[in-house]
Amino acid sequence: MRFMRDQHQSDNLSPSIETLSQLPTTEILGRRRAKIQEAIKEGEAALISAGSPAARNFPANHYTGFRASSHFLYCVGQHLSSAMLLLTRNNASLYVPTPSPSRALWHGEEKSFATLAQEIGCEVRALSELESALASLSNVMRPPTYQAALKLKLSALTGRDDDPRLDLTLHHALVEARLLHDDEAIKQLRYASSLTGLAHHEGLKATRHAKWSHQIRAAMESPLMACGANLAYAPIITPHGEVLHNHAYHSPIASGDLILADVGAETPQGWAGDVTRTWPVSGEWSETQRAAYEVVLRALKASTALAKPGVEYASLHQKTREVLAEGLIDLGILRGSVEENLDANSVALFFPHGVGHLLGLDVHDMEDLGDLAGYASGRERRDTFGWGYLRLDRPLATGMAITIEPGFYQVPTLLKDPSWAGPSAGKMIDWDALSRFNDVRGIRIEDDILITDDEPEVLSAHIPYEVDELSQIIRS
Amino acid sequence: MRFMRDQHQSDNLSPSIETLSQLPTTEILGRRRAKIQEAIKEGEAALISAGSPAARNFPANHYTGFRASSHFLYCVGQHLSSAMLLLTRNNASLYVPTPSPSRALWHGEEKSFATLAQEIGCEVRALSELESALASLSNVMRPPTYQAALKLKLSALTGRDDDPRLDLTLHHALVEARLLHDDEAIKQLRYASSLTGLAHHEGLKATRHAKWSHQIRAAMESPLMACGANLAYAPIITPHGEVLHNHAYHSPIASGDLILADVGAETPQGWAGDVTRTWPVSGEWSETQRAAYEVVLRALKASTALAKPGVEYASLHQKTREVLAEGLIDLGILRGSVEENLDANSVALFFPHGVGHLLGLDVHDMEDLGDLAGYASGRERRDTFGWGYLRLDRPLATGMAITIEPGFYQVPTLLKDPSWAGPSAGKMIDWDALSRFNDVRGIRIEDDILITDDEPEVLSAHIPYEVDELSQIIRS
Numbered sequence: 001m002r003f004m005r006d007q008h009q010s011d012n013l014s015p016s017i018e019t020l021s022q023l024p025t026t027e028i029l030g031r032r033r034a035k036i037q038e039a040i041k042e043g044e045a046a047l048i049s050a051g052s053p054a055a056r057n058f059p060a061n062h063y064t065g066f067r068a069s070s071h072f073l074y075c076v077g078q079h080l081s082s083a084m085l086l087l088t089r090n091n092a093s094l095y096v097p098t099p100s101p102s103r104a105l106w107h108g109e110e111k112s113f114a115t116l117a118q119e120i121g122c123e124v125r126a127l128s129e130l131e132s133a134l135a136s137l138s139n140v141m142r143p144p145t146y147q148a149a150l151k152l153k154l155s156a157l158t159g160r161d162d163d164p165r166l167d168l169t170l171h172h173a174l175v176e177a178r179l180l181h182d183d184e185a186i187k188q189l190r191y192a193s194s195l196t197g198l199a200h201h202e203g204l205k206a207t208r209h210a211k212w213s214h215q216i217r218a219a220m221e222s223p224l225m226a227c228g229a230n231l232a233y234a235p236i237i238t239p240h241g242e243v244l245h246n247h248a249y250h251s252p253i254a255s256g257d258l259i260l261a262d263v264g265a266e267t268p269q270g271w272a273g274d275v276t277r278t279w280p281v282s283g284e285w286s287e288t289q290r291a292a293y294e295v296v297l298r299a300l301k302a303s304t305a306l307a308k309p310g311v312e313y314a315s316l317h318q319k320t321r322e323v324l325a326e327g328l329i330d331l332g333i334l335r336g337s338v339e340e341n342l343d344a345n346s347v348a349l350f351f352p353h354g355v356g357h358l359l360g361l362d363v364h365d366m367e368d369l370g371d372l373a374g375y376a377s378g379r380e381r382r383d384t385f386g387w388g389y390l391r392l393d394r395p396l397a398t399g400m401a402i403t404i405e406p407g408f409y410q411v412p413t414l415l416k417d418p419s420w421a422g423p424s425a426g427k428m429i430d431w432d433a434l435s436r437f438n439d440v441r442g443i444r445i446e447d448d449i450l451i452t453d454d455e456p457e458v459l460s461a462h463i464p465y466e467v468d469e470l471s472q473i474i475r476s
Numbered sequence: 477m478r479f480m481r482d483q484h485q486s487d488n489l490s491p492s493i494e495t496l497s498q499l500p501t502t503e504i505l506g507r508r509r510a511k512i513q514e515a516i517k518e519g520e521a522a523l524i525s526a527g528s529p530a531a532r533n534f535p536a537n538h539y540t541g542f543r544a545s546s547h548f549l550y551c552v553g554q555h556l557s558s559a560m561l562l563l564t565r566n567n568a569s570l571y572v573p574t575p576s577p578s579r580a581l582w583h584g585e586e587k588s589f590a591t592l593a594q595e596i597g598c599e600v601r602a603l604s605e606l607e608s609a610l611a612s613l614s615n616v617m618r619p620p621t622y623q624a625a626l627k628l629k630l631s632a633l634t635g636r637d638d639d640p641r642l643d644l645t646l647h648h649a650l651v652e653a654r655l656l657h658d659d660e661a662i663k664q665l666r667y668a669s670s671l672t673g674l675a676h677h678e679g680l681k682a683t684r685h686a687k688w689s690h691q692i693r694a695a696m697e698s699p700l701m702a703c704g705a706n707l708a709y710a711p712i713i714t715p716h717g718e719v720l721h722n723h724a725y726h727s728p729i730a731s732g733d734l735i736l737a738d739v740g741a742e743t744p745q746g747w748a749g750d751v752t753r754t755w756p757v758s759g760e761w762s763e764t765q766r767a768a769y770e771v772v773l774r775a776l777k778a779s780t781a782l783a784k785p786g787v788e789y790a791s792l793h794q795k796t797r798e799v800l801a802e803g804l805i806d807l808g809i810l811r812g813s814v815e816e817n818l819d820a821n822s823v824a825l826f827f828p829h830g831v832g833h834l835l836g837l838d839v840h841d842m843e844d845l846g847d848l849a850g851y852a853s854g855r856e857r858r859d860t861f862g863w864g865y866l867r868l869d870r871p872l873a874t875g876m877a878i879t880i881e882p883g884f885y886q887v888p889t890l891l892k893d894p895s896w897a898g899p900s901a902g903k904m905i906d907w908d909a910l911s912r913f914n915d916v917r918g919i920r921i922e923d924d925i926l927i928t929d930d931e932p933e934v935l936s937a938h939i940p941y942e943v944d945e946l947s948q949i950i951r952s
Contacts, residue, residue, distance in 0.1 A: 054530040055622040061840070063710070101896075109718035148628065225693055227690075243583065249541070250493060362534055424808045
């Protein structure tokens with residue numbers, strides 16, 4: 001089994017800002033739009049909004065760096081605040097605010113309509129003309145709007161609220177188009193992964209002298225910013241990996257702690273990396289930390305080996321459950337056989353979440369469409385604790401990008417009441433054995449993977465995860 | 477005239493995270509709430525919301541680090557997502573989401589109601605009880621809501637939209653309370669300024685080897701993050717200072733450029749610093765750069781010297797206009813006398829914005845209330861170009877914090893059509909002389925100032941601004 005950890009070494013050098021700033025060609029954008037346009041009936045349309053900057057504490061004080069919506073970026077490739085793309089079966093028009101001298105005074109010269117048209121490969125019109133363009137259309141479909149103010153505006157413009165039933169044709173078309181990545185998207189995902197590697201490398205190096213988790217955060221985010229890149233999501237950088245969505249950044253760090261760092265870069269075009277590594281603060285693994293870590297790593301490797309076209313993603317989740325069960329039995333933490341533990345769902349007590357998700361322009365790609373992208377037609381989330389959190393349940397296919405992220409956590413809420421995972425889950429635990437693992441609060445190892453016709457391409461393969469590799473960088 | 481540049485030296489050492497993380501005492505919070513409660517009539521109430529995390533590209537993907545609304549922070553001191561403070565004349569109750577095991581599973585243990593009550597000094601209740609608490613109240617006033625979804629929710633809860641007329645009593649009470657800073661606020665503003673200094677110091681040191689503006693940005697933001705602090709606003713770090721609100725971060729830098737860096741830290745409690753420095757990339761000032769810079773610096777010093785209780789803030793703006801007029805005449809850029817130039821409004825062509833604003837929990841403090849905080853009762857923005865952008869027009873008073881930020885810019889939009897500033901503004905310009913200043917695109921120097929009974933306390937006095945000081949740090 002080959003993990004392709006040496007592949008794309010040249011890509012793993014940090015891409016230059018000149019490279020990162022390149023816009024997608026009009027051919028790529030045109031092809032993407034055409035895929036969506038094919039699904040639109042005569043007289044109907046799709047309206048895809050960029051959104052606008054979000055206020056932080058008062059209307060004029062925005063979060064740094066406007067980021068357009070992912071559907072818009074897919075079709076337009078630029079972060080154009082307030083812009084809207086109107087697609088009909090035979091036409092694509094971009095509606096943007098008209099450049100004005102007073103905006104130029106404060107915000108500088110804006111691109112002319114002609115420049116935008118040339119860069120994006122479609123006609124560009126004044127936003128003020130959108131209303132009349134919509135008047136003759138019988139159904140203006142749109143993606144769900146995550147900005148409430150925009151939602152109201154679109155409802156007024158189109159005469160109806162967004163509605164998954166009326167918008168479903170568009171939602172399906174977006175999933176169809178974005179599920180399998182084109183060459184430009186793959187290039188961007190490789191960049192995102194390369195950039196993500198810079199962050200993890202600096203995080204590892206900064207850990208030994210850090211006293212607080214925010215110091216590691218600064219070390220990880222700074223090289224991304226210095227490359228002109230962003231973060232794809234609010235990072236998790238914590239000695240308390242057992243809190244699954246831990247967005248507290250001010251935790252003191254002790255030398256016996258493990259640090260869990262879930263940090264992914266976003267390229268300027270908006271494509272995401274999403275990588276987790278876990279490492280010991282001191283560079284030294286305790287025996288229990290190393291043992292638990294090796295179990296999780298085995299699960300990652302075994303699941304990754306399955307990541308091929310035609311394979312059900314759920315089987316990767318199941319493989320992770322099996323390897324974890326086996327490993328935790330070996331460690332004495334679980335009693336009984338692998339089968340008994342799978343039946344009792346005891347693994348979900350230590351690994352409650354799903355093994356991963358789609359990756360693309362969103363870190364959980366197209367999660368705004370509910371499970372439409374993640375779940376194959378006719379499938380629904382399972383009721384079983386653990387399985388219910390699985391974000392992806394469809395057969396893998398070439399061009400799909402996914403994460404694989406097994407973990408081992410001691411979540412107080414679950415260990416206090418193991419019945420969360422099922423009536424007999426708790427009975428499988430050897431509490432004495434578990435108590436020896438007190439210094440293992442949370443471990444996750446997460447890779448980004450591109451499905452190919454051949455072996456999976458591990459986009460994050462250049463980011464080390466073997467215990468000795470990690471120790472060496474920390475101590476360097 | 478003494479600028480107190482040596483004052484608070486001990487404060488200027490970066491405050492520790494232990495210090496920064498300290499919550500305001502219940503006494504301070506109680507006093508603050510009481511000031512607002514005094515204005516509330518029997519049977520009426522004020523409802524002050526924290527807000528909730530803003531989505532970045534899909535609902536679950538939030539901007540890093542939830543920041544509560546400033547009015548809420550003023551009264552509660554903690555960033556409690558979705559919380560609402562209900563104030564009546566005689567009672568303060570905080571309504572928060574009830575801690576639940578499923579939230580604990582993903583987000584960790586939350587503070588109990590009892591802990592919050594102890595920390596905040598008021599009763600704490602479940603958010604689900606808010607609706608019935610509101611039922612008996614005749615008028616539930618609130619600050620303007622900058623989050624559209626919250627606005628809808630509050631309208632439903634209170635039976636009416638927010639409305640400046642119906643909410644005016646509360647708005648006035650908030651201005652009354654927040655305009656003059658208490659001791660805790662002043663301590664926080666000093667911390668913010670100290671932290672801001674770290675950013676500027678690192679920015680200066682990073683400039684000489686930077687090729688892109690985002691590299692300087694990384695150098696400036698990283699030490700703030702490493703201290704556990706945030707940014708108070710989207711920073712401006714650019715070789716194109718002539719774009720006044722320049723939020724482009726990917727500008728190439730040439731050795732003859734001036735860098736304009738408008739960067740302010742926010743303390744964990746939410747208090748803002750707001751400091752601008754301008755410096756030459758190479759550390760060497762050209763003759764024209766130095767000359768123009770010295771004019772702006774003279775304006776800053778002269779205006780700061782006026783910053784005393786009872787003095788009209790507008791007179792600082794006027795003083796800046798005078799000193800700039802005088803300086804630009806000296807440089808040959810403007811023709812005629814100071815008086816002629818002030819009459820013709822020619823200075824506004826090079827200094828179009830106001831000389832500063834209130835500073836506090838918001839970088840433009842209480843700007844969400846329109847001009848209620850910035851403008852004394854009965855006053856309105858003036859029509860004159862330049863003056864119209866002045867954010868503060870009231871007499872200064874002890875305890876007020878302000879910025880003073882004169883500048884000199886060559887804004888293409890204005891120089892192309894000087895009639896923006898008035899019919900005869902353009903006639904005052906000596907275009908030949910101006911053309912010699914091509915390497916001066918934008919300069920701003922901005923200090924944070926606390927009004928005291930005595931001399932003004934320049935909070936940012938520890939951040940150098942003399943040309944030789946700046947050169948020395950850049951070259952070091």
